[in-house]
Amino acid sequence: MLRRYLWFLSRLLPKRPDPPGFSFSEDWFSAHAKRFRKHLAPLAGTPCHLLEIGSHEGRATCWLLQNVATHADATVTCIDGVKQPVFDANVEAAGGAGKVVFLNQPSRDALRHLPQLHYDFIYVDGSHATIDVLEDAVLSFRLLKAGGILAFDDYKWDDSRLREHGRPKPAIDAFVSLYAPKFALLAKGSQVWLRKTQD
Numbered sequence: 001m002l003r004r005y006l007w008f009l010s011r012l013l014p015k016r017p018d019p020p021g022f023s024f025s026e027d028w029f030s031a032h033a034k035r036f037r038k039h040l041a042p043l044a045g046t047p048c049h050l051l052e053i054g055s056h057e058g059r060a061t062c063w064l065l066q067n068v069a070t071h072a073d074a075t076v077t078c079i080d081g082v083k084q085p086v087f088d089a090n091v092e093a094a095g096g097a098g099k100v101v102f103l104n105q106p107s108r109d110a111l112r113h114l115p116q117l118h119y120d121f122i123y124v125d126g127s128h129a130t131i132d133v134l135e136d137a138v139l140s141f142r143l144l145k146a147g148g149i150l151a152f153d154d155y156k157w158d159d160s161r162l163r164e165h166g167r168p169k170p171a172i173d174a175f176v177s178l179y180a181p182k183f184a185l186l187a188k189g190s191q192v193w194l195r196k197t198q199d
């Protein structure tokens with residue numbers, strides 16, 4: 001209830017200006033940047049491979065490009081069923097045009113064609129329907145390297161107007177419980193972060 005009230009209040013405040021060169025209409029990322037920095041700092045400057053399920057306008061993508069995928073050989077693969085018109089320009093502004101591969105497909109299709117044991121970090125932030133989140137999680141597990149990090153957004157998301165197909169939480173809880181021997185829990189709050197310990 002408090003979260004919804006704060007969210008409503010935040011919509012009334014003037015929007016913080018975008019950094020020069022960027023164009024965003026939503027900000028679902030900035031509140032999590034500190035956690036991203038904490039867990040992903042060791043990947044910065046390495047030839048890491050990152051995967052984002054649900055990229056929208058590229059706000060998280062751009063942060064990853066500027067703060068983690070900084071090595072010349074680093075890559076960011078983005079999956080989104082809807083390509084936002086500003087996505088490419090934002091990626092360009094972040095200096096990441098040559099590093100980003102955008103897959104304009106539902107994640108359930110795209111994830112089945114990506115390389116296994118390849119990614120250092122996977123961010124699950126696409127569909128919030130329970131079954132979709134579970135499928136994204138199970139398919140992502142095989143794509144993640146041992147030692148890699150899997151993060152889920154919106155663990156506590158529960159918007160009664162939008163949850164006809166359920167919420168992420170039951171899927172994340174089931175996945176964490178069933179895959180417990182293969183992961184170490186890094187964080188559990190508004191997001192859930194896991195480190196894969198074995199394949």
Ligand SMILES: C[S@@+](CC[C@H](N)C(=O)[O-])C[C@H]1O[C@@H](n2cnc3c(N)ncnc32)[C@H](O)[C@@H]1O
Pocket residue numbers: 028029052053054055056057058059060061079080081082105106107108125126127128132
């Ligand atoms: C919350 S937004 C992502 C925000 C982004 N990660 C960020 O932090 O800036 C969710 C995105 O997931 C996409 N999406 C929803 N269902 C999807 C699906 N089944 N497959 C791929 N993308 C999906 C939507 O089009 C939307 O752009």
